[in-house]
Amino acid sequence: MPAPTLTELFGASATRSGSSITIDFANFPALANPATAAPAKCLAAYLAWLVQATANKTEDPEWGIAASGFQNSYTFTTRGTQVQVEQTYSINAYFTNPITELDPDNVV
Numbered sequence: 001m002p003a004p005t006l007t008e009l010f011g012a013s014a015t016r017s018g019s020s021i022t023i024d025f026a027n028f029p030a031l032a033n034p035a036t037a038a039p040a041k042c043l044a045a046y047l048a049w050l051v052q053a054t055a056n057k058t059e060d061p062e063w064g065i066a067a068s069g070f071q072n073s074y075t076f077t078t079r080g081t082q083v084q085v086e087q088t089y090s091i092n093a094y095f096t097n098p099i100t101e102l103d104p105d106n107v108v
Contacts, residue, residue: 064108
């Protein structure tokens with residue numbers, strides 16, 4: 001399969017102009033109100049979407065990025081004085097050679 005396109009990694013209406021990528025958060029259905037959502041909620045909506053968009057890509061050698069979520073795995077954690085639910089997600093980056101730090105130029 002070919003390498004992923006911009007819209008396959010950032011949503012149907014993602015555009016690129018020079019060094020800028022524009023993402024329309026309305027493409028991510030998990031976000032109730034994209035126009036007023038806090039940045040953390042926008043990131044969470046994108047992550048939820050990316051997990052679905054790359055669900056079958058972990059075995060595809062052309063895809064340099066794949067995400068996965070552990071939908072039924074969570075823990076309770078105390079942050080400050082609040083008990084909150086923590087859920088783990090994973091973003092995997094794939095390289096052709098071993099690396100010691102994340103170098104985006106070496107992603108497949």
